[in-house]
Amino acid sequence: MNTIINDNPLRQGMRLKRLPQPCTLIILGATGDLTKRKLIPALFSLFKQELLPQQFRIIAFARRPKTTADFVADMRQGLQEFAGIAVNDRQAEQFLALLHYHQGDFTEIEPHRQLAGVLQRYEAENGVPANRLFYLATPPSQYEAIVQNLGAAGLANSNNGWTRIIIEKPFGHDLASAMQLSGVVGGVFREEQIYRIDHYLGKETVQNILVFRFANGIFEPVWNRRYIDHVQITVAETLGVEGRGRFYEETGIIRDIMQNHILQLFSLFAMEPPAAFDATAVRDEKVKVLKAVKPLSPEDIDRKIVYGQYAAGSLLGKDLSGYLQEEGVAPDSITATYIAMKLYIDNWRWAGVPFYLRAGKRLPKRVTEIAIQFREAPLQIFGVAARDEIAANVLTLKIQPDEGISLKFDSKVPGPGGNIRPVTMDFRYGTSFGETPPDAYERLLLDAMIGDSTLFTRADENERAWEIITPALEHGQKLSVLPQYSAGSWGPAEAEELLKRDRRAWRRL
Numbered sequence: 001m002n003t004i005i006n007d008n009p010l011r012q013g014m015r016l017k018r019l020p021q022p023c024t025l026i027i028l029g030a031t032g033d034l035t036k037r038k039l040i041p042a043l044f045s046l047f048k049q050e051l052l053p054q055q056f057r058i059i060a061f062a063r064r065p066k067t068t069a070d071f072v073a074d075m076r077q078g079l080q081e082f083a084g085i086a087v088n089d090r091q092a093e094q095f096l097a098l099l100h101y102h103q104g105d106f107t108e109i110e111p112h113r114q115l116a117g118v119l120q121r122y123e124a125e126n127g128v129p130a131n132r133l134f135y136l137a138t139p140p141s142q143y144e145a146i147v148q149n150l151g152a153a154g155l156a157n158s159n160n161g162w163t164r165i166i167i168e169k170p171f172g173h174d175l176a177s178a179m180q181l182s183g184v185v186g187g188v189f190r191e192e193q194i195y196r197i198d199h200y201l202g203k204e205t206v207q208n209i210l211v212f213r214f215a216n217g218i219f220e221p222v223w224n225r226r227y228i229d230h231v232q233i234t235v236a237e238t239l240g241v242e243g244r245g246r247f248y249e250e251t252g253i254i255r256d257i258m259q260n261h262i263l264q265l266f267s268l269f270a271m272e273p274p275a276a277f278d279a280t281a282v283r284d285e286k287v288k289v290l291k292a293v294k295p296l297s298p299e300d301i302d303r304k305i306v307y308g309q310y311a312a313g314s315l316l317g318k319d320l321s322g323y324l325q326e327e328g329v330a331p332d333s334i335t336a337t338y339i340a341m342k343l344y345i346d347n348w349r350w351a352g353v354p355f356y357l358r359a360g361k362r363l364p365k366r367v368t369e370i371a372i373q374f375r376e377a378p379l380q381i382f383g384v385a386a387r388d389e390i391a392a393n394v395l396t397l398k399i400q401p402d403e404g405i406s407l408k409f410d411s412k413v414p415g416p417g418g419n420i421r422p423v424t425m426d427f428r429y430g431t432s433f434g435e436t437p438p439d440a441y442e443r444l445l446l447d448a449m450i451g452d453s454t455l456f457t458r459a460d461e462n463e464r465a466w467e468i469i470t471p472a473l474e475h476g477q478k479l480s481v482l483p484q485y486s487a488g489s490w491g492p493a494e495a496e497e498l499l500k501r502d503r504r505a506w507r508r509l
């Protein structure tokens with residue numbers, strides 16, 4: 001039974017007014033970067049807000065020999081670095097007391113059997129149900145071994161409670177490997193136990209796409225081909241590969257950003273209204289819109305996709321080396337660090353509306369946004385001179401870093417003249433709510449503990465996303481060189497051409 005809490009205003013504000021049942025979180029790969037930088041700070045924040053269950057424990061599972069005391073010391077240092085806690089923070093010490101370190105190799109069955117023993121003893125001694133949440137914070141190469149060993153150790157189900165598994169992105173390296181992994185995971189866990197994480201869905205601004213569209217009456221009527229000229233989705237990073245060249249060579253921008261984050265934003269933006277706000281209804285609609293994406297045919301791929309790779313350049317006065325000079329990168333690498341794509345959705349709402357999607361590293365600014373450009377007014381009554389001053393209306397959903405929504409519209413410049421100039425109306429999260437949004441992992445960890453998978457990716461959704469980008473991946477592998485762009489610029493000239501051919505231009509951000 002879930003507990004209904006009425007006394008705590010913070011809990012009252014929770015969407016479902018629910019707290020997780022007593023449970024144990026088992027983090028596999030707990031000595032890694034993700035755990036220290038994201039998971040432990042997010043769990044500590046939930047702890048401080050009293051959103052974790054009363055009986056809760058974290059088992060940290062990794063390969064390095066360590067004692068629990070060693071691991072706690074590492075996490076204390078991590079909280080100082082990433083959550084800004086002071087030395088001897090009382091709450092942090094209470095939280096750190098929930099940790100237990102379990103050493104072992106994921107490729108061996110024995111550490112998983114021992115883990116089963118640890119869990120059973122803890123649950124029996126404390127009289128708590130066997131509710132277990134496994135979090136795979138490991139390199140993807142370990143997923144299959146872990147899942148099979150969890151299954152073989154009898155950890156995929158428990159008689160007295162629930163078992164769920166969170167799997168980090170990337171889920172698969174391409175369509176075939178995603179299906180193969182789905183087969184392995186699906187052979188051990190049922191789909192409703194599997195939580196494929198894309199942390200973008202935990203961002204407040206991403207969830208707000210649905211609230212903005214479906215809680216307000218005025219936007220939905222214009223959310224279609226009749227009023228919208230085109231849509232631009234941008235995920236721009238200033239960072240390069242940050243010493244992880246070898247990892248990036250295997251990944252590239254298409255797998256790292258386009259297959260997951262951008263297609264998630266795209267599907268939430270373009271989906272039909274779901275019948276209810278629940279995991280099945282929302283994800284059914286997301287899959288439906290992804291299925292309606294017009295496949296990129298070999299004939300038009302050159303006109304719809306632009307690849308790029310950053311060359312040496314400079315950003316904020318700092319000289320930066322090119323991708324090919326990064327450590328771990330092959331001198332003749334054809335891994336893309338930039339991609340721009342034009343997609344169409346073949347359904348009644350979106351037929352003929354181009355969606356321009358772009359993502360890149362070493363761009364001039366870190367920004368993620370969806371910009372909706374509306375059609376121009378049908379008749380210009382302000383004369384020929386004013387026509388040049390009038391800009392199309394643009395609604396921008398700013399995902400990060402300046403979270404908010406802004407609407408650009410034309411306004412009369414004060415004074416006796418008839419001049420017109422675009423102005424913006426801005427909503428900012430920080431100003432309106434007086435607080436910075438919580439980290440995405442807080443929300444997602446809590447949802448997984450509660451059993452709400454709405455903000456997690458379903459197998460069919462993930463596979464359809466791979467299908468959409470497969471032609472881009474395959475075509476990219478046939479190229480011998482990629483268009484270059486200077487680090488600190490907005491991408492290759494070919495990307496400008498992509499829109500210029502349609503008499504449009506990328507937004508200057």
Ligand SMILES: NC(=O)c1ccc[n+]([C@@H]2O[C@H](COP(=O)([O-])OP(=O)(O)OC[C@H]3O[C@@H](n4cnc5c(N)ncnc54)[C@H](OP(=O)(O)O)[C@@H]3O)[C@@H](O)[C@H]2O)c1
Nearest residue numbers: 029030031032033034062063064105106137138140168169
């Ligand atoms: N880092 C991020 O910010 C971030 C963001 C989004 C997604 N992700 C995803 O999250 C996952 C983890 O990323 P990460 O950066 O934390 O990786 P990482 O720093 O390389 O950590 C890997 C962890 O896995 C453990 N491990 C690897 N092989 C093992 C084995 N055979 N047996 C036992 N333990 C083993 C390592 O333990 P030992 O070191 O003790 O051997 C370590 O704890 C990846 O799928 C990544 O794509 C990460």
